[in-house]
Amino acid sequence: MPEYANVIIDISHEKLDKIFQYRIPAPLQERLTVGMRILIPFGLGNRETAGYVVGLTDEASYDPEKIKEIKGIVPGSVPIESQLIALADWMRKNYGGTMNHALKAVLPIKQKTAEKKQRFVSLAIGQEEAAGQLALFEKKHYTARARLLSALMRQSPMPYEAVVVKMNISVAVIRAMKKMGIVSVEEKRLYRSPFGEIRQEEKRVTLNEEQQRAVEAVWQDWEQGRRRTYLLHGVTGSGKTAVYIALIERVVKAGGQAIVLIPEIALTYQTVARFYQCFGERVSILNSKMSPGERYDQFERASQGEVDVMIGPRSALFTPFSRLGIIIMDEEHESSYKSETQPRYHARETAIARAGMAGASVVLGSATPSVDSYYKAKQGEYLLLELESRIEEKPLPACHLVDLREELKKGNRSILSERLQGMMEQRLKNGQQVMLFLNRRGLASFITCRSCGFVPKCPHCDVSLSQHNNGRAVCHYCGYEEPILEVCPKCGSGYISGFKAGTQKIEEVVRAQFPKARVLRMDFDTTRRKDGYERILSAFSSHDADILIGTQMIVKGHDFPDVTLVGVLAADLSLHVSDYRAAERTFQLVTQAAGRAGRGELPGEVVIQTYSPEHYCMKLAKSQDYKKFYEMEIAYRSLMHYPPCGHMMVMLVASEDEMTASLSMELLAGKIRQAMDGGKLQGLSVIGPASPPVAKLKDIYRKVMYFKHGGYEELVGIKDVLEQFVGRHREFAKVSVQFDFDPMGGF
Ligand code: ADP
Ligand code: ZN
Ligand code: ZN
Numbered sequence: 001m002p003e004y005a006n007v008i009i010d011i012s013h014e015k016l017d018k019i020f021q022y023r024i025p026a027p028l029q030e031r032l033t034v035g036m037r038i039l040i041p042f043g044l045g046n047r048e049t050a051g052y053v054v055g056l057t058d059e060a061s062y063d064p065e066k067i068k069e070i071k072g073i074v075p076g077s078v079p080i081e082s083q084l085i086a087l088a089d090w091m092r093k094n095y096g097g098t099m100n101h102a103l104k105a106v107l108p109i110k111q112k113t114a115e116k117k118q119r120f121v122s123l124a125i126g127q128e129e130a131a132g133q134l135a136l137f138e139k140k141h142y143t144a145r146a147r148l149l150s151a152l153m154r155q156s157p158m159p160y161e162a163v164v165v166k167m168n169i170s171v172a173v174i175r176a177m178k179k180m181g182i183v184s185v186e187e188k189r190l191y192r193s194p195f196g197e198i199r200q201e202e203k204r205v206t207l208n209e210e211q212q213r214a215v216e217a218v219w220q221d222w223e224q225g226r227r228r229t230y231l232l233h234g235v236t237g238s239g240k241t242a243v244y245i246a247l248i249e250r251v252v253k254a255g256g257q258a259i260v261l262i263p264e265i266a267l268t269y270q271t272v273a274r275f276y277q278c279f280g281e282r283v284s285i286l287n288s289k290m291s292p293g294e295r296y297d298q299f300e301r302a303s304q305g306e307v308d309v310m311i312g313p314r315s316a317l318f319t320p321f322s323r324l325g326i327i328i329m330d331e332e333h334e335s336s337y338k339s340e341t342q343p344r345y346h347a348r349e350t351a352i353a354r355a356g357m358a359g360a361s362v363v364l365g366s367a368t369p370s371v372d373s374y375y376k377a378k379q380g381e382y383l384l385l386e387l388e389s390r391i392e393e394k395p396l397p398a399c400h401l402v403d404l405r406e407e408l409k410k411g412n413r414s415i416l417s418e419r420l421q422g423m424m425e426q427r428l429k430n431g432q433q434v435m436l437f438l439n440r441r442g443l444a445s446f447i448t449c450r451s452c453g454f455v456p457k458c459p460h461c462d463v464s465l466s467q468h469n470n471g472r473a474v475c476h477y478c479g480y481e482e483p484i485l486e487v488c489p490k491c492g493s494g495y496i497s498g499f500k501a502g503t504q505k506i507e508e509v510v511r512a513q514f515p516k517a518r519v520l521r522m523d524f525d526t527t528r529r530k531d532g533y534e535r536i537l538s539a540f541s542s543h544d545a546d547i548l549i550g551t552q553m554i555v556k557g558h559d560f561p562d563v564t565l566v567g568v569l570a571a572d573l574s575l576h577v578s579d580y581r582a583a584e585r586t587f588q589l590v591t592q593a594a595g596r597a598g599r600g601e602l603p604g605e606v607v608i609q610t611y612s613p614e615h616y617c618m619k620l621a622k623s624q625d626y627k628k629f630y631e632m633e634i635a636y637r638s639l640m641h642y643p644p645c646g647h648m649m650v651m652l653v654a655s656e657d658e659m660t661a662s663l664s665m666e667l668l669a670g671k672i673r674q675a676m677d678g679g680k681l682q683g684l685s686v687i688g689p690a691s692p693p694v695a696k697l698k699d700i701y702r703k704v705m706y707f708k709h710g711g712y713e714e715l716v717g718i719k720d721v722l723e724q725f726v727g728r729h730r731e732f733a734k735v736s737v738q739f740d741f742d743p744m745g746g747f
Contacts, residue, residue: 001029005070006055007040008103011081016103019054021061023069032056035086037074050074052085054099080303080320081107083357087318090353096719096739097342105343106318108299109292121148121174122157124184133182144173152183160185205242214385215246222251222325222361229352231332231377232365233626234387236595237394240365241271243387244328245278247363252279252308256325256360261347263334264288264313266556269534272311279309286312286319314339314347317354324358327351331556332364332373333588338744346742348373367595367626368588371581371637372742374630375644397566397597397604399622403613404570405453408495415509420567420607428517428546433562435596436510436549438503439574439589446576447473447484451493453611455576456485462640464576466693467498476578477706479690506549506569514547522550555592561600566593571610575617578693580642581744583617587629590621641685641708643742649707649715650743651722652692655735658701664735665689665703668722672707681718684709715741 006019022040024032032038034053042049048071060067088102123130130153137146148169152158163169177183207215218230234240248258262271267287275283284298284307301307303320310319314337317327329337329351337347348364355362364373364382377384390396402417412418427434446464448455456465458475465473467484474481488496503523510519520536527533537558540548548554568590575586590608598604610618620629638645653668655661669689675681687706695702709715719739726732 002032002056002058003029004057004060004067005032005038005053006057006099007038007051007070008054009042009049009051011052011107012109016100016107016109020051021067023064023067024056025069028070028073031073032070033086034089035078035082035084037079037082039071039074041068041071052081054085054089054103080322083354084318084320086357087350087354091343091345091350094349094716095343095345095741096723097344101342105315105339105345108296108303108318108320119160119185119187120157121152121160121163121183121185123149123152123182125182127153130182144169145177148173148177149182157186205239207242207246208239208391210387210389211239211243211246214243214387215250217383217385218247218361218363219250222254227355227359227361229355229362229364229376229382230385231369231373231382232363232385232387233369233374233377234365234367235390235396235624236367236592237390237599238367238387239391240330240367240387241274244330244363244365245275247326248309248328249278251325252282254325255323257302257307257321257323258309258325259316259319259321259327259351260309260311261314261316261327261329261337261351262311263331263336263556265336265553266331267311267313268537268556268558270558275309275311282307283309283311286310286316288313317347317351321358324355324360326360327355327362329362329364330366332366333368333370333584335585335744342738344738344740346744368591369626371584371630371633372644375634394598395603396624397594397606399594399606399608399624401613401618401622402607402609404609404611405451408450414513415506415569415609416513416567417607417609420609421513423565423605423607424514424547424567427565428514431562432564432602433540433543433545433560434547434565434567435554435560435563435593436506436547436567436569437554437589437593438506438549438551438569439571439586439593446572446578447496447498448572448576448611449488449491449493450495450497450611452488452491454488454490454496455572455612456482458578461578461580461687462636463578463580463582466578474578475690476693477690478687503549503551510547510549517547518545519547519549520545522548522553524551527553552589555589555596558596559599560596562602563597563599564602564604566597566604566606568593568606568608571608571618571621572612575610575612575615580637580640580648583615583636584633587617587621587626587633590618591624591626594621594624641710646708646710647712647715648742649709649719650740651705651707651719652702652738652740653704653735654697654700654702654738656700657734660734661701661703664732664737665705667731668725668737669705671722671725672705672718681714683711683714684718712741 003024005022005024007022008016008019032053034055036053038051038053039048040051084106088106092099092102130149134146134149137149147167151167178185214232221228232240232243251258264287272285284301286295286298299320302310310316329348332348339345352362373382376382402419407417424434446455447467456473458465458480460480461475461477463477465475468474471484472481473484485496487494503521507519507521520540522536539545541558541560543562571586571590574589575582594606597606608618608622612618616632653661653665672686676684685708689703689705692702692704707715707718726737
């Protein structure tokens with residue numbers, strides 16, 4: 001039984017760091033849990049104050065004699081903060097890091113910045129009396145007072161600012177009239193609405209049979225009080241959003257609230273407008289461009305019950321809804337659902353944990369579900385719902401694979417194959433649009449033979465080697481390295497090198513080849529401005545350009561009915577990164593890109609250019625056969641014990657000093673090996689230590705080590721032991737040790 005409770009008094013940014021310790025009286029020891037709201041004596045006067053339990057421990061953090069005792073648990077319903085604190089505790093346990101990091105991620109934190117309040121001046125007397133006063137003022141030539149009064153008789157209340165600035169009425173005049181009891185001045189909290197004006201009329205659709213079936217499956221459970229996790233697998237354009245909306249409508253009608261998670265990149269005007277059309281002012285959105293104040297406003301509205309639906313990226317998961325009934329997670333396979341800062345949580349697992357605490361259902365949706373989720377659906381952990389056809393029976397686009405090795409043989413060194421060029425020409429002639437997609441990712445570049453497609457792989461980990469600046473080919477998992485080859489070992493050609501291509505270069509090539517075409521480019525550079533992304537999308541959707549070139553960004557969230565051709569320029573760019581998820585990610589990207597073609601009246605076509613046309617990922621992306629892809633992929637994962645067939649944890653050790661980083665890592669690795677040699681940690685295998693893809697980041701040196709085990713809990717246990725070890729030894733004072741579970745790109 002823990003003896004002490006760590007408690008926070010207030011939920012504001014600075015105060016989260018102040019944790020107070022209290023003794024747990026014996027009768028409460030079995031009942032007290034993290035998140036509970038309790039009463040404690042606080043301060044010099046021991047004033048009775050409410051606080052939240054954020055941790056339970058046996059260790060007193062100072063003189064036990066001086067630790068005060070908890071008075072009791074606040075009775076009544078559980079406030080939403082309690083639930084979120086419990087969720088933070090769950091996150092800390094499952095992903096590592098401190099309770100503070102976790103609390104800061106989940107709590108709607110008050111900012112120090114002044115709340116934006118607006119003052120209003122209103123008429124405090126009736127119209128008749130006002131008319132009398134007005135005559136009086138006019139008679140006395142009190143022109144300012146008369147002006148304000150007559151304005152208020154027409155419109156009340158009026159913003160204070162407008163009265164002072166626009167009507168040029170002095171503060172003294174307002175004060176005087178207030179004193180006379182003619183006007184009143186009130187402050188109203190102003191919520192900064194994230195919406196501009198949304199006009200666009202959404203046609204209300206009648207669900208087709210498949211959609212209806214999916215909705216009913218979830219709804220029947222919901223009505224009978226069963227809450228679970230569903231995986232909605234629906235091809236692109238099968239109408240998943242309409243399913244989400246129908247479900248939310250029912251949940252809201254039954255008194256529940258809904259959180260809709262959408263990756264930021266797909267959170268476009270078009271998408272938001274569809275929800276707005278159905279739920280009007282009862283829907284709110286979050287995005288990463290909002291200031292902390294704006295975000296807090298939205299959370300505040302949510303906790304006041306002014307909102308039923310919150311839409312946003314990962315962090316919208318922590319919306320303080322007290323009647324949460326359903327969590328929707330669209331594009332559930334997206335890697336942006338994994339936090340890359342502490343706490344390194346995955347929004348999917350965290351959503352399921354929160355839903356469990358709140359009594360809500362979770363619907364995960366995707367055209368290309370993550371292998372993790374599909375595996376769980378197959379195991380019966382999630383319920384699989386499928387939408388197999390596109391709306392209005394629109395055919396999926398026809399896909400062509402182009403072998404880039406053949407192009408080289410033909411003497412074509414352009415990034416555009418002859419086939420793609422020909423098809424582009426034809427579209428331009430017919431006034432149709434083309435999208436060219438480059439699925440590059442990160443900085444790491446892989447090595448390939450452009451003549452035969454050979455890619456050197458790590459003999460231990462079966463992932464591709466990456467080219468490093470030191471002229472060596474390196475495995476990012478285990479640190480294995482070899483010199484970069486000058487001649488291909490398979491075909492003897494000298495065309496073996498690191499593969500690099502950028503969107504800018506492609507734009508040049510396209511402009512040179514098609515001088516008359518209007519070309520837009522969308523990548524990190526052209527979207528840096530606040531509205532850059534929307535601007536380019538809307539220009540392309542109103543057909544102000546013929547060709548759109550871009551990265552991942554262009555494949556999400558928008559319907560372009562005139563696009564009849566999508567070119568995936570070098571599908572290998574994401575296939576050969578050293579990451580066990582490379583094939584999964586490539587399949588997803590190619591399928592999503594292909595899904596952009598043929599969404600209007602005209603059928604679409606897709607060209608996938610690759611050096612590895614024989615790879616199952618390419619073949620199955622061509623036939624858009626997700627189920628077959630899953631089977632192939634799960635066989636590889638199972639053979640290599642990669643997630644979901646087993647679990648993986650990365651430990652990062654980082655320090656400003658390279659030597660300190662290395663030595664600390666050695667110390668930790670030694671401790672693990674010692675335990676393993678002693679016969680402990682059955683079933684654990686370790687890889688590394690090694691240098692991560694980014695071995696030095698902002699002058700901090702980094703080392704990683706990978707742990708594989710069949711059970712997640714076992715890895716969490718190892719993390720706990722290592723965290724405690726680090727906490728107890730002074731050698732680690734200047735290093736940061738972090739963990740990442742089932743990494744999606746990782747450190
Ligand atoms: P997904 O998210 O599965 O790719 P969407 O939900 O974006 O698909 O739907 C694709 C298009 O089909 C949208 O324009 C949507 O308005 C339309 N749509 C969805 N359901 C129906 C329906 N039952 N009848 C007619 N049109 C529909
Ligand atoms: Zn070769
Ligand atoms: Zn390796």
